[in-house]
Amino acid sequence: VKTLKDAGHHVVEEDLYKGRFDAALSAAERQSYYSTQYDYSAVQNEVDKLVAAEAIVLFFPTWWFSFPAILKGWFDRAWGPGITFDHANKYSFLKPRLLQLRKMLAVTTLDSPWWVDQLVMRKPVKRVLKTGLFQACAPKCKFEMLSLYKCERLTAAQVQRFTDRITRVFNSWV
Protein backbone atom coordinates (compact mmCIF):
# COMPACT_ATOMS: atom_id res chain seq x y z
CA VAL A 1 0.00 0.00 0.00
CA LYS A 2 1.47 3.37 -0.98
CA THR A 3 -1.20 5.76 0.24
CA LEU A 4 -4.17 5.85 2.55
CA LYS A 5 -6.39 6.37 -0.50
CA ASP A 6 -5.18 3.06 -1.97
CA ALA A 7 -6.29 1.39 1.24
CA GLY A 8 -9.83 2.61 0.74
CA HIS A 9 -9.78 5.52 3.15
CA HIS A 10 -11.66 8.67 2.27
CA VAL A 11 -8.97 11.35 2.27
CA VAL A 12 -9.90 15.03 2.51
CA GLU A 13 -7.17 17.59 1.97
CA GLU A 14 -7.03 20.97 3.64
CA ASP A 15 -4.42 23.44 2.36
CA LEU A 16 -4.73 26.49 4.60
CA TYR A 17 -2.57 28.60 2.28
CA LYS A 18 -4.49 27.60 -0.83
CA GLY A 19 -7.78 28.44 0.91
CA ARG A 20 -6.31 31.80 2.06
CA PHE A 21 -7.28 30.92 5.59
CA ASP A 22 -7.43 34.00 7.82
CA ALA A 23 -5.34 33.12 10.86
CA ALA A 24 -6.52 35.75 13.33
CA LEU A 25 -9.37 34.88 15.68
CA SER A 26 -11.55 37.99 15.42
CA ALA A 27 -12.65 40.13 18.35
CA ALA A 28 -16.29 39.08 17.75
CA GLU A 29 -15.29 35.41 17.68
CA ARG A 30 -13.37 35.83 20.91
CA GLN A 31 -16.33 37.55 22.54
CA SER A 32 -18.56 34.63 21.57
CA TYR A 33 -15.99 32.14 22.92
CA TYR A 34 -17.45 32.33 26.43
CA SER A 35 -21.06 32.97 25.45
CA THR A 36 -23.65 30.22 25.10
CA GLN A 37 -22.51 29.45 21.54
CA TYR A 38 -19.10 30.13 20.04
CA ASP A 39 -19.71 31.69 16.62
CA TYR A 40 -17.57 29.68 14.20
CA SER A 41 -19.62 30.47 11.12
CA ALA A 42 -16.63 32.02 9.33
CA VAL A 43 -14.69 28.75 9.66
CA GLN A 44 -17.63 26.37 9.21
CA ASN A 45 -15.89 24.56 6.36
CA GLU A 46 -12.78 23.81 8.43
CA VAL A 47 -14.91 22.79 11.43
CA ASP A 48 -16.98 20.36 9.33
CA LYS A 49 -13.84 18.57 8.14
CA LEU A 50 -12.37 18.51 11.63
CA VAL A 51 -15.33 16.97 13.43
CA ALA A 52 -15.83 14.36 10.70
CA ALA A 53 -12.25 13.08 10.82
CA GLU A 54 -11.26 9.74 12.33
CA ALA A 55 -7.61 10.49 11.61
CA ILE A 56 -5.66 13.70 11.07
CA VAL A 57 -2.29 14.15 9.41
CA LEU A 58 -0.63 17.54 9.84
CA PHE A 59 2.24 18.58 7.58
CA PHE A 60 3.94 21.83 8.53
CA PRO A 61 7.31 23.50 8.91
CA THR A 62 8.37 24.43 12.43
CA TRP A 63 9.35 28.11 12.55
CA TRP A 64 10.85 29.55 15.74
CA PHE A 65 10.14 26.28 17.55
CA SER A 66 6.41 26.74 17.04
CA PHE A 67 3.63 26.46 14.47
CA PRO A 68 3.48 28.71 11.42
CA ALA A 69 0.94 31.46 12.15
CA ILE A 70 -1.62 30.08 9.69
CA LEU A 71 -1.66 26.68 11.42
CA LYS A 72 -1.89 28.31 14.84
CA GLY A 73 -4.88 30.21 13.47
CA TRP A 74 -6.54 26.91 12.59
CA PHE A 75 -6.25 25.86 16.23
CA ASP A 76 -7.31 29.30 17.51
CA ARG A 77 -10.44 29.45 15.32
CA ALA A 78 -11.55 25.91 14.40
CA TRP A 79 -10.66 24.25 17.73
CA GLY A 80 -13.26 26.24 19.65
CA PRO A 81 -15.72 25.44 22.45
CA GLY A 82 -18.64 23.28 21.31
CA ILE A 83 -16.38 21.84 18.58
CA THR A 84 -13.29 20.17 20.00
CA PHE A 85 -14.06 20.70 23.69
CA ASP A 86 -16.54 22.13 26.15
CA HIS A 87 -15.60 24.61 28.84
CA ALA A 88 -14.61 23.00 32.09
CA ASN A 89 -16.38 23.48 35.35
CA LYS A 90 -14.13 24.47 38.20
CA TYR A 91 -13.15 20.90 39.05
CA SER A 92 -11.81 19.84 35.67
CA PHE A 93 -9.96 21.10 32.64
CA LEU A 94 -11.49 20.98 29.19
CA LYS A 95 -14.15 18.39 28.49
CA PRO A 96 -13.09 16.66 25.27
CA ARG A 97 -15.41 16.47 22.25
CA LEU A 98 -13.24 14.96 19.48
CA LEU A 99 -14.20 11.48 20.62
CA GLN A 100 -14.31 10.01 17.11
CA LEU A 101 -10.65 10.85 16.45
CA ARG A 102 -8.49 7.71 16.62
CA LYS A 103 -5.17 8.57 15.01
CA MET A 104 -3.07 11.59 14.34
CA LEU A 105 0.31 12.04 12.75
CA ALA A 106 2.25 15.29 12.81
CA VAL A 107 5.06 15.66 10.25
CA THR A 108 7.34 18.64 10.59
CA THR A 109 10.66 20.08 9.48
CA LEU A 110 13.12 22.09 11.56
CA ASP A 111 16.47 23.58 10.73
CA SER A 112 17.65 23.01 14.28
CA PRO A 113 19.48 19.83 15.28
CA TRP A 114 17.54 17.30 17.36
CA TRP A 115 19.27 18.14 20.65
CA VAL A 116 18.32 21.82 20.57
CA ASP A 117 14.64 20.95 20.10
CA GLN A 118 14.66 18.12 22.62
CA LEU A 119 17.23 19.01 25.28
CA VAL A 120 17.30 22.83 25.21
CA MET A 121 13.76 23.66 24.16
CA ARG A 122 12.03 20.55 25.61
CA LYS A 123 10.06 19.83 22.42
CA PRO A 124 7.61 22.74 22.61
CA VAL A 125 5.73 21.89 19.40
CA LYS A 126 5.24 18.24 20.35
CA ARG A 127 4.22 19.16 23.89
CA VAL A 128 1.65 21.73 22.75
CA LEU A 129 0.26 19.39 20.08
CA LYS A 130 0.20 16.19 22.08
CA THR A 131 -0.55 17.33 25.63
CA GLY A 132 -2.12 20.74 25.11
CA LEU A 133 -4.35 19.96 22.13
CA PHE A 134 -4.86 16.28 21.25
CA GLN A 135 -4.80 14.65 24.69
CA ALA A 136 -7.08 17.40 25.98
CA CYS A 137 -9.64 17.24 23.15
CA ALA A 138 -9.24 13.74 21.67
CA PRO A 139 -8.41 11.33 24.51
CA LYS A 140 -8.89 8.21 22.34
CA CYS A 141 -6.47 9.44 19.69
CA LYS A 142 -3.11 7.75 19.20
CA PHE A 143 -0.52 10.50 18.70
CA GLU A 144 2.58 10.15 16.52
CA MET A 145 5.07 12.76 15.40
CA LEU A 146 7.93 12.69 12.91
CA SER A 147 10.44 15.55 12.93
CA LEU A 148 12.97 16.12 10.17
CA TYR A 149 15.89 17.95 11.79
CA LYS A 150 18.56 20.06 10.07
CA CYS A 151 16.20 20.18 7.13
CA GLU A 152 18.18 22.81 5.22
CA ARG A 153 21.23 20.62 4.75
CA LEU A 154 20.06 17.09 3.97
CA THR A 155 21.06 14.66 1.28
CA ALA A 156 18.43 13.12 -0.99
CA ALA A 157 19.00 9.81 0.79
CA GLN A 158 18.23 11.37 4.17
CA VAL A 159 15.01 12.86 2.84
CA GLN A 160 14.09 9.47 1.37
CA ARG A 161 14.60 7.75 4.72
CA PHE A 162 12.30 10.30 6.32
CA THR A 163 9.54 9.84 3.74
CA ASP A 164 9.89 6.07 4.26
CA ARG A 165 9.12 6.64 7.94
CA ILE A 166 5.92 8.48 6.99
CA THR A 167 4.92 5.60 4.73
CA ARG A 168 5.52 3.11 7.53
CA VAL A 169 3.14 5.01 9.80
CA PHE A 170 0.46 5.05 7.09
CA ASN A 171 0.98 1.32 6.50
CA SER A 172 0.41 0.69 10.19
CA TRP A 173 -2.93 2.50 9.92
CA VAL A 174 -4.49 0.48 7.08
Added chain:
Amino acid sequence: VKTLKDAGHHVVEEDLYKGRFDAALSAAERQSYYSTQYDYSAVQNEVDKLVAAEAIVLFFPTWWFSFPAILKGWFDRAWGPGITFDHANKYSFLKPRLLQLRKMLAVTTLDSPWWVDQLVMRKPVKRVLKTGLFQACAPKCKFEMLSLYKCERLTAAQVQRFTDRITRVFNSWV
Protein backbone atom coordinates in the same frame (compact mmCIF):
# COMPACT_ATOMS: atom_id res chain seq x y z
CA VAL B 1 6.41 57.38 37.70
CA LYS B 2 3.26 55.76 36.34
CA THR B 3 4.23 55.11 32.74
CA LEU B 4 7.30 54.92 30.57
CA LYS B 5 6.05 58.01 28.73
CA ASP B 6 6.08 60.01 31.97
CA ALA B 7 9.74 59.05 32.36
CA GLY B 8 10.58 60.64 29.02
CA HIS B 9 10.76 57.49 26.92
CA HIS B 10 9.49 57.59 23.37
CA VAL B 11 6.75 54.97 23.30
CA VAL B 12 5.53 53.55 19.98
CA GLU B 13 2.44 51.34 20.04
CA GLU B 14 1.79 48.49 17.67
CA ASP B 15 -1.67 46.91 17.72
CA LEU B 16 -1.52 44.04 15.25
CA TYR B 17 -5.30 43.61 15.27
CA LYS B 18 -5.98 47.30 14.73
CA GLY B 19 -3.53 47.32 11.82
CA ARG B 20 -5.19 44.20 10.38
CA PHE B 21 -1.78 42.54 10.27
CA ASP B 22 -1.74 39.58 7.89
CA ALA B 23 -0.24 36.73 9.91
CA ALA B 24 0.71 34.32 7.14
CA LEU B 25 4.24 34.48 5.75
CA SER B 26 3.58 34.33 2.01
CA ALA B 27 5.08 31.78 -0.37
CA ALA B 28 7.06 34.55 -2.11
CA GLU B 29 8.38 35.81 1.23
CA ARG B 30 9.40 32.31 2.20
CA GLN B 31 11.18 31.83 -1.13
CA SER B 32 13.13 35.04 -0.54
CA TYR B 33 14.03 33.93 3.00
CA TYR B 34 17.09 32.04 1.78
CA SER B 35 17.93 34.29 -1.18
CA THR B 36 20.42 37.15 -0.96
CA GLN B 37 17.77 39.48 0.44
CA TYR B 38 14.64 38.51 2.34
CA ASP B 39 11.78 40.57 0.88
CA TYR B 40 10.06 42.16 3.86
CA SER B 41 8.56 45.07 1.93
CA ALA B 42 5.01 44.11 2.92
CA VAL B 43 5.91 44.41 6.62
CA GLN B 44 8.32 47.35 6.31
CA ASN B 45 6.38 49.37 8.87
CA GLU B 46 6.61 46.64 11.52
CA VAL B 47 10.29 46.05 10.73
CA ASP B 48 11.15 49.75 11.08
CA LYS B 49 9.64 49.84 14.56
CA LEU B 50 11.32 46.61 15.57
CA VAL B 51 14.87 47.55 14.58
CA ALA B 52 14.57 51.00 16.17
CA ALA B 53 13.49 49.67 19.57
CA GLU B 54 15.72 49.65 22.64
CA ALA B 55 12.98 47.95 24.65
CA ILE B 56 9.98 45.83 23.69
CA VAL B 57 6.87 45.10 25.73
CA LEU B 58 4.60 42.37 24.43
CA PHE B 59 1.04 42.04 25.71
CA PHE B 60 -0.83 38.96 24.53
CA PRO B 61 -3.15 36.19 25.65
CA THR B 62 -1.72 32.68 25.64
CA TRP B 63 -4.01 30.37 23.67
CA TRP B 64 -3.31 26.63 23.61
CA PHE B 65 -0.02 27.21 25.43
CA SER B 66 1.30 29.27 22.51
CA PHE B 67 1.07 32.67 20.84
CA PRO B 68 -2.12 33.89 19.19
CA ALA B 69 -1.72 33.38 15.44
CA ILE B 70 -1.41 37.10 14.71
CA LEU B 71 1.54 37.46 17.10
CA LYS B 72 3.19 34.35 15.68
CA GLY B 73 2.82 35.97 12.28
CA TRP B 74 4.73 39.01 13.51
CA PHE B 75 7.65 36.72 14.39
CA ASP B 76 7.30 34.73 11.16
CA ARG B 77 7.31 37.83 8.94
CA ALA B 78 9.05 40.71 10.74
CA TRP B 79 11.75 38.64 12.48
CA GLY B 80 13.40 37.66 9.20
CA PRO B 81 16.99 37.26 8.01
CA GLY B 82 18.80 40.57 7.58
CA ILE B 83 16.48 42.06 10.23
CA THR B 84 16.74 40.25 13.55
CA PHE B 85 19.42 37.73 12.56
CA ASP B 86 21.65 36.55 9.76
CA HIS B 87 21.77 32.98 8.57
CA ALA B 88 24.32 30.87 10.34
CA ASN B 89 27.25 29.21 8.74
CA LYS B 90 27.57 25.54 9.51
CA TYR B 91 29.50 26.11 12.74
CA SER B 92 27.01 28.35 14.50
CA PHE B 93 23.32 29.02 14.92
CA LEU B 94 21.77 32.33 14.02
CA LYS B 95 23.95 35.41 14.06
CA PRO B 96 22.08 38.01 16.11
CA ARG B 97 21.28 41.45 14.70
CA LEU B 98 19.03 43.06 17.35
CA LEU B 99 22.08 44.35 19.18
CA GLN B 100 20.45 47.63 20.22
CA LEU B 101 17.71 45.85 22.18
CA ARG B 102 18.34 46.08 25.94
CA LYS B 103 15.08 45.14 27.64
CA MET B 104 11.98 43.14 26.93
CA LEU B 105 8.94 42.36 29.00
CA ALA B 106 6.33 39.79 27.99
CA VAL B 107 2.95 40.04 29.72
CA THR B 108 0.50 37.23 29.13
CA THR B 109 -2.70 35.69 30.43
CA LEU B 110 -3.55 31.97 30.63
CA ASP B 111 -6.60 30.18 31.90
CA SER B 112 -4.45 27.28 33.05
CA PRO B 113 -3.06 27.12 36.59
CA TRP B 114 0.66 27.77 37.00
CA TRP B 115 1.61 24.14 37.56
CA VAL B 116 0.18 22.96 34.24
CA ASP B 117 2.17 25.58 32.34
CA GLN B 118 5.35 25.08 34.32
CA LEU B 119 5.43 21.43 35.42
CA VAL B 120 3.41 19.65 32.72
CA MET B 121 4.06 21.83 29.67
CA ARG B 122 7.51 23.13 30.69
CA LYS B 123 6.69 26.76 29.91
CA PRO B 124 6.58 26.50 26.12
CA VAL B 125 5.75 30.18 25.49
CA LYS B 126 8.51 31.45 27.75
CA ARG B 127 11.02 29.01 26.31
CA VAL B 128 10.24 29.92 22.70
CA LEU B 129 10.29 33.66 23.48
CA LYS B 130 13.34 33.74 25.71
CA THR B 131 15.59 31.04 24.30
CA GLY B 132 14.30 30.62 20.76
CA LEU B 133 13.77 34.26 19.85
CA PHE B 134 15.30 36.88 22.16
CA GLN B 135 18.47 35.13 23.32
CA ALA B 136 19.14 34.08 19.71
CA CYS B 137 18.56 37.49 18.11
CA ALA B 138 19.12 40.00 20.95
CA PRO B 139 21.89 38.66 23.20
CA LYS B 140 22.23 41.92 25.17
CA CYS B 141 18.52 42.02 26.02
CA LYS B 142 17.35 41.44 29.58
CA PHE B 143 14.27 39.21 29.40
CA GLU B 144 11.36 39.36 31.84
CA MET B 145 7.97 37.68 31.69
CA LEU B 146 4.82 38.06 33.79
CA SER B 147 2.10 35.42 33.47
CA LEU B 148 -1.39 35.86 34.87
CA TYR B 149 -2.70 32.35 35.54
CA LYS B 150 -6.33 31.23 35.91
CA CYS B 151 -7.22 34.51 34.26
CA GLU B 152 -10.88 33.65 33.76
CA ARG B 153 -11.65 33.47 37.47
CA LEU B 154 -9.80 36.27 39.23
CA THR B 155 -10.92 38.85 41.74
CA ALA B 156 -10.37 42.55 41.07
CA ALA B 157 -7.72 42.54 43.81
CA GLN B 158 -5.79 39.75 42.08
CA VAL B 159 -5.84 41.67 38.80
CA GLN B 160 -4.64 44.79 40.63
CA ARG B 161 -1.72 42.88 42.15
CA PHE B 162 -0.74 41.72 38.69
CA THR B 163 -0.87 45.21 37.16
CA ASP B 164 1.23 46.42 40.11
CA ARG B 165 3.88 43.87 39.08
CA ILE B 166 3.90 45.33 35.57
CA THR B 167 4.32 48.82 37.00
CA ARG B 168 7.23 47.67 39.15
CA VAL B 169 9.04 46.34 36.07
CA PHE B 170 8.52 49.66 34.26
CA ASN B 171 9.74 51.57 37.30
CA SER B 172 12.91 49.49 37.29
CA TRP B 173 13.48 50.55 33.69
CA VAL B 174 13.34 54.31 34.12
